[in-house]
Amino acid sequence: MPPKAKKIPHTMTLHGDTRVDDYYWLRDDFRTDPEVLAYLEQENQYGKQIMASQNRLRDTLLQEIIQRIPQRDASAPWEKNGYRYRHIYEAGGEYPVYQRQPVATNTPDAWQILLDGNQRAAGSEFWDMGGMSISTDNRIMAVAEDYLSRRQYSLRLQNLETGNWYPETLNNVSSSFVWANDGATLYYIRKHPQTLLPYQVWRHQVGHPADHDVLIYEEQDERYYVSLSKTTSRKYVMVYLSSTTASEILLLDADDPDARLVNFLPRSKDHEYSVDHYQYWFYIRSNRDGKNFALYRSRVMEPAAWKAIVAHRPDVMLESFTLFSRWLVLEERQQGLTQLRLINRQTHEESRIAFDDPAYVTWVSTNPEPDTPWLRYGYSSMTVADTLYALNMDTGERVVLKQQDVPGYRPGDYRSERLWVTAADGAQIPVSLVYHREHFRKGANPLLVYGYGAYGSSIDADFSTSRLSLLDRGFVVAIAHIRGGGELGQQWYEDGKLDHKMNTFTDYIQVCESLLAQGYGAAEYLYGMGGSAGGLLMGAVVNMRPDLFRGIVAQVPFVDVLTTMLDESIPLTTGEYEEWGDPNEARWYQYMKQYSPYDNVTAREYPHLLVTTGLHDSQVQYWEPAKWVAKLRDTRLGDNLLLLCTDMDTGHGGKSGRFKSWEGVALEYTFLVALTQGTLPGHED
Numbered sequence: 001m002p003p004k005a006k007k008i009p010h011t012m013t014l015h016g017d018t019r020v021d022d023y024y025w026l027r028d029d030f031r032t033d034p035e036v037l038a039y040l041e042q043e044n045q046y047g048k049q050i051m052a053s054q055n056r057l058r059d060t061l062l063q064e065i066i067q068r069i070p071q072r073d074a075s076a077p078w079e080k081n082g083y084r085y086r087h088i089y090e091a092g093g094e095y096p097v098y099q100r101q102p103v104a105t106n107t108p109d110a111w112q113i114l115l116d117g118n119q120r121a122a123g124s125e126f127w128d129m130g131g132m133s134i135s136t137d138n139r140i141m142a143v144a145e146d147y148l149s150r151r152q153y154s155l156r157l158q159n160l161e162t163g164n165w166y167p168e169t170l171n172n173v174s175s176s177f178v179w180a181n182d183g184a185t186l187y188y189i190r191k192h193p194q195t196l197l198p199y200q201v202w203r204h205q206v207g208h209p210a211d212h213d214v215l216i217y218e219e220q221d222e223r224y225y226v227s228l229s230k231t232t233s234r235k236y237v238m239v240y241l242s243s244t245t246a247s248e249i250l251l252l253d254a255d256d257p258d259a260r261l262v263n264f265l266p267r268s269k270d271h272e273y274s275v276d277h278y279q280y281w282f283y284i285r286s287n288r289d290g291k292n293f294a295l296y297r298s299r300v301m302e303p304a305a306w307k308a309i310v311a312h313r314p315d316v317m318l319e320s321f322t323l324f325s326r327w328l329v330l331e332e333r334q335q336g337l338t339q340l341r342l343i344n345r346q347t348h349e350e351s352r353i354a355f356d357d358p359a360y361v362t363w364v365s366t367n368p369e370p371d372t373p374w375l376r377y378g379y380s381s382m383t384v385a386d387t388l389y390a391l392n393m394d395t396g397e398r399v400v401l402k403q404q405d406v407p408g409y410r411p412g413d414y415r416s417e418r419l420w421v422t423a424a425d426g427a428q429i430p431v432s433l434v435y436h437r438e439h440f441r442k443g444a445n446p447l448l449v450y451g452y453g454a455y456g457s458s459i460d461a462d463f464s465t466s467r468l469s470l471l472d473r474g475f476v477v478a479i480a481h482i483r484g485g486g487e488l489g490q491q492w493y494e495d496g497k498l499d500h501k502m503n504t505f506t507d508y509i510q511v512c513e514s515l516l517a518q519g520y521g522a523a524e525y526l527y528g529m530g531g532s533a534g535g536l537l538m539g540a541v542v543n544m545r546p547d548l549f550r551g552i553v554a555q556v557p558f559v560d561v562l563t564t565m566l567d568e569s570i571p572l573t574t575g576e577y578e579e580w581g582d583p584n585e586a587r588w589y590q591y592m593k594q595y596s597p598y599d600n601v602t603a604r605e606y607p608h609l610l611v612t613t614g615l616h617d618s619q620v621q622y623w624e625p626a627k628w629v630a631k632l633r634d635t636r637l638g639d640n641l642l643l644l645c646t647d648m649d650t651g652h653g654g655k656s657g658r659f660k661s662w663e664g665v666a667l668e669y670t671f672l673v674a675l676t677q678g679t680l681p682g683h684e685d
Contacts (some may be wrong), residue, residue, distance in 0.1 A: 001041060002043075002046050002633060002642070003042035003043055003046055004596055004633060005023055005026065005039055005630035005633070005634075005636070006025075007022035007634075008022065008023075008024070008025045009021075010022070010024035010025070011375055012563070012566075013325050014566070014583075014584075014589060015586040015589050015590070015651075017381065017477065017590075017593070018588070019562070019599065021563065021627070022630075022631070022634075023626075023630045023631060024563075024627070026623045026625070026626045026627050026629075026630065027038065027623040031615055031616065031622075037648075038463055039254075039626070040615070040622070040626065040644075040646045040648070041556075041648075043626075043629070043643075043644040043645075043646065044284055044645060044646055044648075045665050046644040046646075047644065048642060049134060050641060050681055051643070051667070051671070051674075051680075052393065052428070053629055053680070053681055054670050054674045054679065054680070055126070055681065056669060057441055057670050057673060057674060057679075058666050058670040061666045061669050061673070062662060062663060062666035063671055064468075064469045065465065065466045065469060065662045065665065065666060066659050066662060067408075067657070068406050068407060068408070068409070068465040068466075068468065069465070069658060070089075070405045070407070071089075071091040071092065072088070072089060072091050073088065073089045073091060073405070074087070074088040074089075074271070075087050076087070076376075076388050076402040078366045078368065078376070079103055079369060079371060080368040081134075081136065081138060081368075082102060082103055082138065083100045083101065083102055083103060083134075083138060083407060084100060084101050084102070084103050084105075084106075085097055085098070085099070085100045086098075086100075086111070087099065089658065090118075093118050094117075094118060094121065094657030094658055094659055094660060095116075095117025095118045095120070095121050095127065095656075095657060095658070096117050097113060097115070097116045097117065097118070098113070098114040098115045098116075098117070098132060099111040099113055099114060100112055100114055100134075102506055104287065109481075112160075112162070114132070114141055115123040115129070115132065115141070115143060116579070117129060120145065121656070121657075124147050125149065125151060125649035125650070126146070126149045126649055126651075126655070126656050127146070127147055127507060127651050127656050127657075128144065128145070128146045128149070128653075128656050129143060129145055130145070130146055130151070130153045130174075130175025131143070131144045131153075131175040131176065131177060131660065132144075133177060133178070133179060133181040134160075134179075134208075135179045135186075136179055136180075136181050136182075136183050136234070137183035138182060139159065139160055139161055139183060140157055140158065140159055140160065140161070140183065140184075140206055140524070140645065141157070141158045141160055141279070142155060142157050142177055142179070142186055143155070143156050143157075143158070144154070144174075144175045144177065145638035147358070147425065148471070148616055148651070149614060149616045149617075149650040149651030149652070149653070150196070150299055150616050150617075150618040150651050151174075151175065151196070151508040151619075151652075152171075152172050152173075152191060152196065152618070153172075153173050153175055154168070154169050154170065154171050154172075154173070155170035155171075155173050155177060156169055156170075157186075157206055159298055165208055165288040166206060167193070167207075167209075168204075168207070168208065168209055168210050169210070170190075170202075170204060170210050170213075170362040171189055171210075172190060172191050172193065172234075173188050173189060173190055173191065174189040174190075174191055174198040174226075174227070174228075176186075176188075176189050176226075176227040176228045176241060177189070177228060178228045178229060178230050178237050179230075179452075180237065180254050180255075180256075180257055180259075181234065181254045181255050182254075182255075182257050184205060184206045184207075184257070185204070185205060185206075185257040186203075186204045186205075187201060187202070187203055187204075187216065187228055188201075188202055188228070188235055189201055189202070189226050189227065189228060190202060194569055195222065195225065195568070195570070195571050195572075195573070195574070196229065196338075196571040196572075196618055197219075197222060197225065197570065197571070197572075197574075197575065198225055198226045199218060199219045199222075199226055199280065200215060200218045200219070200226070201215075201216040201217040201218075201226060201228065201239055202214065202215055202216060203216050203257075205257075216239075216261065217239055217250065217254070217261060219241060220256075221243075222242070222568070222574035222575060222647075223243040223574055223575050223578060224241045224242060224243045224267075224575070225241070225242055225243070225575060225576060226239065226240070227239075227240045227242070228240070228247070230254065231275075231276050231277035231278065232276050232277065232278040232323045232370050233277045233278045233279070233280075234254060234322075235253070235254055235255070235277055235652070236251045236252065236253065236254055236277055237249070237250065237251070237252040237254050237259075238251060238252075238275065238541045239251075239261065241267065241553050242272075242375075243575065243578055243668065244455075244575070244576075244578035244579050245269075245270050245272065246267050246268065246269060246270060246271055246272060247267065247271070247272045247273055247274070248263070248264075248265065248266060248267035249263075249264040249265065249273070249274070249275050250262065250263055250264065250609060251263075251371070262301075264282075264301050264612065265301065270287075271286070271288055272286070272287050272293075273285060273287070273288070274286075274320075276323055276679070278319070278323045278370060279325070280299065281297050281298070281299060281630045282298050282299070282300075282301065283295065283296070283297055283321065283323060283512070284298065284306060285318060285320070285321060287490070288303075289308070289312045289314075290312030290313075290314065291312075291313075291314075291489065291490035291491055291494075292312055292313060292314065292315075292316060292317045292318060292489045292490055293309035293312065293317065293318040293319075293586070294308050294310055294311050294312040294318065294491075295308070295309055295318060295321055295330070296308050296309065297309050306586065308341055309328075310343075311328065314489075314551065315334060315335075315489075316332050316333070316334045316487050317332060317333040317334070317486065317488075317489040318330060318332055319331045319333055319338070320330075320334060320364070320565050322364050322367055322375075323370055324345075324367070324370045324371075324372065324373070324375070324393070325370050325371045325372075326344065326346060326373065326393075326394070327342055327343065327344060327345060327347055327373070327375070327393045328342075328343040328345055329341070329342055329343075329364055329375055329393075330342075330343070331363065331364055331484070333435055333458070333487070333489070335430070335432040335488070336458075336481055336487040336488055336566040337359070337360065337361075338355070338361050338362050338363065338460065339352055339355075339362065340352065340358075340362055340364065340375075340377060342375070342393055344393075346350070348566065349496060350511060352674055353377070353391070355379065355381075357381035357382075357383065357384060357416060358416055358417055358418040358432075358478070358665065359381060359382055359416055359417070359418040359432035359433075359461035360380065360381035360382075360384070360460075360461060360462075361379075361380055361381070361460035361461060361462045362378065362379045362380075363377065363378045364377050364378075365377055365378050365388055367457045370459075373392050373393050373394040373395070374390050374391065374392055374393070375390070375391045375393055376388065376389070376401065377389055377391050378393065380436035380460075380462040380463045381391075381461060381462070381463060382414075382416040382417060382432060382433075382461050382462070382463065382464075383411050383414045383415070383416045383434060383463070384411060384463060385403055385404035385405075385406050385409065385411075385465075386403070386404040386462070386463055387402070387403040387404070388400070388403070389401065389402040404463070404465075406465055409465075412437075413437055413438065414434055414435065414436055414437065414471060415434065415435060415436075415437050415440070416432070416433070416434045416461070417432075417433050417434075418430065418431070418432050418433075418461075419431045419433070419514075419515075419518075421510055421511050421514040421515075422510075423503070423506065423507050423510050423515075424510065424672040425503075426508060426669055427483065427495070427503075427507070429480065429481065429482060429483075429507050429510065430481040430487060430488070431479065431480055431481065431511055431514075431515070432461035432478065432479045432481070433476060433477065433478035433479070433515075433520065434461075434467070434471065434477055435475070435476040435477070435520075436471045436472060436474065438475040439471070439472070439473075440474075440476070441474075441522075442519035442520075443519040443522060444522050445475065445476045445520070445521050445522060445525070446473075446474060446475045446476070446479060446480065446521065446522065446525035446526075446527065446530075446672070446676045447475070447476045447477075447515060447516070447520055447521020447522070447525065447526050447527065448470065448475055448476070448477045448478070448527045448529060448672065449478045449479075449480055449508070449511060449512050449515065449526070449527070449528055449529070449530070450477070450478070450479050450480070450528075450529045450530060450534070451479075451480045451482055451508045451511075451529075451530050451532070451534055451537050451538075452482075452484075452485060452530060452531075452532075452533060452537065453480075453482040453483060453484035453485050453496050453504040453507070453532040453533070453577060454484045454496070454497070454534070454536075454537075454557040454579065455484075455493075455502070455510065455533065455536055456484075456485065456486035456490070456493035457485055457486060458481070458485050458486045458487045459479050459481065459485060459487075460631070461479060466662060466665050466669070470669060470673070471667055471677075472673070475672075475676075476515075476520050476521050476561060478511070478520070479516060480507065480508050480511040480512075480539075481512065482496065482503075482504050482507035482508050483495045483496030483500070483507050484496025484497055484501065484502055484504040484533075496554075497579055497580075497588075498578075498579070498580070498581050498588075499581070499588075499591055501580070501591075501592075501595060502594070502595060504537060504540075505537060505540045505541055505544060505595060506544075507620070508528075508537055508541055509541055509544065509545050509548065512526060512528070512548060513548070519520055523673075524549060524550060525550055525676055526549050526550055527549060527550060527551045527552065527553070527672055527675075528541065528542075528549050528551075528553070529552070529553040529554075529555070529668070530551045530553075530554065530555065530557075531554075531555030531557070532555070532556050532557070532558055532619060532620055532652070533558055534557075535553070535554045535555055535556055535557020535558055535559065535620070535625075536557060536558040536561065536597065538552050538553070538554040538557060538560060539554060539557055539559040539597025539598075539628065540595045540597055540600075541594075542597075542598055542606055542607060542609070543600040543601070546605060546606045546607055547605075548607075549607040550607055550608065550675060550676075551607050551608040551609070551610070551641075551671065551672060551675045552607050552608070552609050553610045553612075553668050553672070554609065554610070554611045554612070554625070555612050555668075556612060556613050556614065556617055556652055557597070557611065557613075557620065557624065557625050558620045558626070559596070559597040559598050559624050559625060560596070560597075560598040560599075560623075560627060560630045561580065561592050561595070561596035561597070561598070561599075562583055562589065562592055562593055562596050562599055562626065563598070564597075564621075564624065565577075565580055565581075565582070565583050565592065566583050566584065569622060571618050571619070571621075572656070580592060596656070598624070598628050598631060599629060600632045601628070601632055601635050601636070602635065603636065603637055604636065604637055605636065605637045605638040605640065606632060606636050606638070606640060607640060608640045608641040608642075608671075608675055608680075608683070609629075609632070609640070609641065609642045609643065610641075610643050610645070610667075610668060610671045611625045611628065611629050611642075611643065611644045611645070612625070612644075612645050612646075612647075612654075612664065612667075612668070613625040613626065613644070613645075613646050613647070614646070614649075614650040614651040614652060614653075614654065615647065615648045615649070615650075615651075616646045616649075616650060616651040617651040617652045618651055618652065619651070619652040620652065622646060625644060626644060627648070629642060629644040639682065640683075641673075641680060641682075646662075647664070
């Protein structure tokens with residue numbers, strides 16, 4: 001029998017509405033309550049018992065995925081400030097080894113090891129290197145590491161000439177840090193101890209205790225996140241302040257270790273902008289003249305002096321730009337697909353890089369040295385493995401620097417398509433999908449539809465080695481590019497947030513129904529999958545249309561929307577008001593209550609559900625999915641499977657390590673394949 005959580009009614013009243021939360025007690029901010037931990041372990045044991053009959057399938061799937069990963073692998077080297085950098089994986093190694101060598105040297109045995117992730121992670125269940133940066137004089141390395149999976153990093157410094165680590169450790173910092181040009185001054189960001197918001201900028205002198213550090217800036221508005229970067233000219237350190245709808249940039253002279261902040265342009269309502277600086281010019285990407293952004297240039301910071309060099313276009317989203325000495329490279333998105341536009345800064349001649357796949361993604365890769373004609377960019381599609389190119393923008397010569405090695409993969413065995421589905425209000429929703437050519441049978445295949453639809457984030461149609469295990473078993477896998485994402489520009493995002501959030505859920509349901517109607521899957525074998533805000537999507541659609549799905553995988557799902565958004569002590573809450581609304585206001589409270597999955601659980605039959613979470617998750621606290629499952633167990637009808645799997649050692653992103661990280665995916669795929677085969681206990685065909 002599955003575990004049954006006890007009920008301790010917790011009453012919450014606001015705006016004349018009373019909600020009773022019987023499972024509020026499952027919240028433990030310190031992750032030490034024996035009763036809470038015992039319940040989570042009981043759920044884990046129950047899940048293991050249910051899935052025990054599928055251990056062979058799970059092992060097979062995991063081995064398939066791992067066998068597609070080369071035992072030894074190396075990144076394509078890249079150059080910066082006189083050195084060539086790369087990372088390699090040794091046979092059996094879970095983590096990369098980071099290396100460098102002088103540009104003047106190019107021999108296989110001349111690589112200097114900067115950091116061996118396997119050594120750093122030894123003895124730890126989790127390890128993540130959030131960032132690495134080398135000082136401008138190439139002598140000191142700064143490394144941000146997370147051993148708990150809460151994205152609370154510790155920053156350590158090593159002298160690369162002696163190999164010795166400096167005594168100081170900077171704790172509870174973000175992964176964003178930048179060197180000044182003197183090689184001894186480091187700017188970094190501390191996180192709030194409770195909300196974990198990155199909110200303070202500090203200046204550190206190498207070799208000095210952390211308590212000698214100087215506070216440079218503290219953000220008072222909890223809607224804003226703080227990050228750091230450096231301009232292409234390396235003249236400025238930029239303090240980037242951003243909310244969901246506005247931004248502000250403060251500049252520090254990178255040549256002055258005692259620099260004072262200069263405000264590039266004060267924040268204003270609904271104005272988002274970013275800045276770079278090169279060859280004595282400021283380049284500004286801004287939405288002041290249109291939602292999809294334009295690019296401006298100016299010698300000075302005064303907005304009146306900005307001159308548009310790439311105008312706003314209502315049908316094209318300007319996502320980012322990269323500066324070279326003779327070229328300007330734009331990353332744009334049109335009709336949901338990314339594209340790269342190259343502009344010669346002297347002749348103003350333009351060209352685009354053409355791609356053939358119906359659904360794909362391309363991106364500008366690492367290009368740290370602007371004084372070169374060579375552009376490094378990446379390409380991936382649902383049938384083409386990740387490929388890194390170098391293009392000579394002066395001559396047109398193009399070379400492949402590296403393509404992801406996938407042993408045994410034959411691209412011609414698979415077919416990718418791109419469709420458009422009409423929503424109830426007439427909106428056209430793009431859909432990307434892929435399947436194995438030989439296994440496709442119209443109207444007969446199991447169909448998995450992935451969705452996200454939040455924050456203006458685009459879920460692109462890229463390659464997945466793990467996905468092949470589903471395709472080879474006859475699955476059709478689709479990505480629904482629903483409103484709330486950024487695939488069709490800023491308006492697409494705005495049409496799926498705040499008081500338009502319901503569009504996200506109805507779009508997803510419409511996509512699922514349309515794909516079934518067009519024969520891309522069998523109605524009795526439709527599955528949904530989504531994580532984090534996509535987990536909210538899963539929770540909402542199973543309340544709205546539980547009859548539509550055979551099974552749902554909800555990964556680290558954000559499902560207790562109202563209670564979380566009413567608690568400002570929880571990480572991310574206040575910064576999310578511009579995404580979901582502030583339920584302290586009655587109109588947002590009522591709207592959010594319409595779709596909050598936890599608040600809408602009722603006595604009905606739900607599809608089979610696999611729910612995952614991590615005990616140390618800082619993005620979506622573990623108790624949201626735990627409470628949701630407990631309430632579903634007590635309320636739902638029928639005997640469909642309901643599994644809660646809590647990783648007791650990790651957080652939002654699951655396990656670390658290039659092999660171990662696939663264990664969770666193997667579990668999810670096992671759940672889907674076993675449901676299709678009808679081999680799970682109590683549900684055998």
